[in-house]
Amino acid sequence: EKGGYEHFMLKEIYEQPRAILDTYRGRLLSQQGLIKMAGIDQNLEKFQNANRIIIVACGTSWHAGLVAEYIFEDLARIPVEVEYASEFRYRNPVITDKDVLIAISQSGETADTLAAIKLAKEKGAFVFGVCNVVGSSIARETDAGAYTHAGPEIGVASTKAFTTQITVLMLIALKLAMKKGIFSQSKFHEFLTELENIPSKVEQTLKQDKLVKEIAAVYKDSPNCLYLGRGYNFPVALEGALKLKEISYIHAEGYPAAEMKHGPIALIDEQMPVIVIAPKKGHYEKLISNIQEIKSRKGKIIAVVTEGDTSIRELADHVIGIPDTLESLTPLLTTIPLQLLSYHIAVMRGCNVDQPRNLAKSVTVE
Numbered sequence: 001e002k003g004g005y006e007h008f009m010l011k012e013i014y015e016q017p018r019a020i021l022d023t024y025r026g027r028l029l030s031q032q033g034l035i036k037m038a039g040i041d042q043n044l045e046k047f048q049n050a051n052r053i054i055i056v057a058c059g060t061s062w063h064a065g066l067v068a069e070y071i072f073e074d075l076a077r078i079p080v081e082v083e084y085a086s087e088f089r090y091r092n093p094v095i096t097d098k099d100v101l102i103a104i105s106q107s108g109e110t111a112d113t114l115a116a117i118k119l120a121k122e123k124g125a126f127v128f129g130v131c132n133v134v135g136s137s138i139a140r141e142t143d144a145g146a147y148t149h150a151g152p153e154i155g156v157a158s159t160k161a162f163t164t165q166i167t168v169l170m171l172i173a174l175k176l177a178m179k180k181g182i183f184s185q186s187k188f189h190e191f192l193t194e195l196e197n198i199p200s201k202v203e204q205t206l207k208q209d210k211l212v213k214e215i216a217a218v219y220k221d222s223p224n225c226l227y228l229g230r231g232y233n234f235p236v237a238l239e240g241a242l243k244l245k246e247i248s249y250i251h252a253e254g255y256p257a258a259e260m261k262h263g264p265i266a267l268i269d270e271q272m273p274v275i276v277i278a279p280k281k282g283h284y285e286k287l288i289s290n291i292q293e294i295k296s297r298k299g300k301i302i303a304v305v306t307e308g309d310t311s312i313r314e315l316a317d318h319v320i321g322i323p324d325t326l327e328s329l330t331p332l333l334t335t336i337p338l339q340l341l342s343y344h345i346a347v348m349r350g351c352n353v354d355q356p357r358n359l360a361k362s363v364t365v366e
């Protein structure tokens with residue numbers, strides 16, 4: 001049932017082009033120039049009149065929420081707060097009936113996320129679910145929702161759930177941007193077209209697997225690892241670090257690149273691999289200076305860059321190229337090599353990739 005792959009995780013990484021396609025299939029109607037999502041269409045006013053959107057989730061789903069924060073604020077100009085469900089539920093949060101809460105959960109069974117939903121509902125918020133498992137508790141408890149349609153995710157480490165969550169949230173943001181009149185028809189069209197190019201660009205990114213495996217062999221015995229990104233790719237840095245620690249048991253941390261000089265840079269020496277997510281977009285020049293700061297302290301740089309990039313190639317120890325795309329869609333591509341890197345390192349270290357120690361696929365207790 002692993003379809004010829006050695007592990008479910010690898011199978012699920014490779015399923016992403018298809019999973020992303022399945023997520024927007026029937027929703028993204030580029031010919032008609034529209035996005036159709038029943039859960040949004042039927043509750044459009046709730047979203048349009050919302051003072052803010054609060055996103056609650058745990059783990060990888062929380063990282064997808066952080067990406068969505070950039071997407072919603074940047075494209076749809078709606079203020080967003082992203083919360084760990086476990087903190088939100090116990091914090092006596094200020095919630096009103098003008099708030100929309102989006103709960104993100106692959107399993108739809110995460111206890112803290114479910115409790116956060118119940119709390120928000122009691123306070124009158126409209127609650128929308130983004131789940132993968134059809135008919136799950138969270139899918140039933142929310143007022144409306146949109147499934148990710150990623151197909152079953154068996155590996156404990158979440159992979160295709162993450163990229164499909166981002167895809168669904170992107171569809172919602174684009175729809176709202178259009179409805180609010182923020183997007184012109186041509187800008188909207190540009191996004192729809194590029195979203196449709198993503199599955200083949202993910203496919204192309206997966207072709208870097210061999211190179212990523214070679215890099216994995218070099219760093220598999222490192223005790224620590226840092227992941228850096230800015231903007232849309234800051235949450236990807238967090239996700240890359242989580243993926244490495246949970247399946248390979250290597251200590252890893254993700255940081256916004258500019259935070260380096262506020263502490264973590266003290267960790268840099270010739271032993272420290274630093275993975276920098278640096279597509280040629282928004283904060284590119286600033287990332288180059290961050291890379292220079294690390295290099296001058298002899299850190300090892302593994303950079304995820306837009307293919308054809310030459311400036312970073314001169315500075316980095318390794319570069320992994322990804323196809324060019326819109327800045328807000330880069331997380332769907334930059335995530336892929338980080339998943340593969342964790343996978344190969346974990347396999348090389350003899351770890352049980354699909355069932356890492358101490359972890360469960362659904363966390364149904366708090």
Ligand code: F6R
Nearest residue numbers: 059060061105106107110157158
């Ligand atoms: C990481 C991972 C976990 C889950 C988290 C939330 O790879 O799998 O961090 O993302 O337990 O689970 P869901 O999305 O099912 O609510």
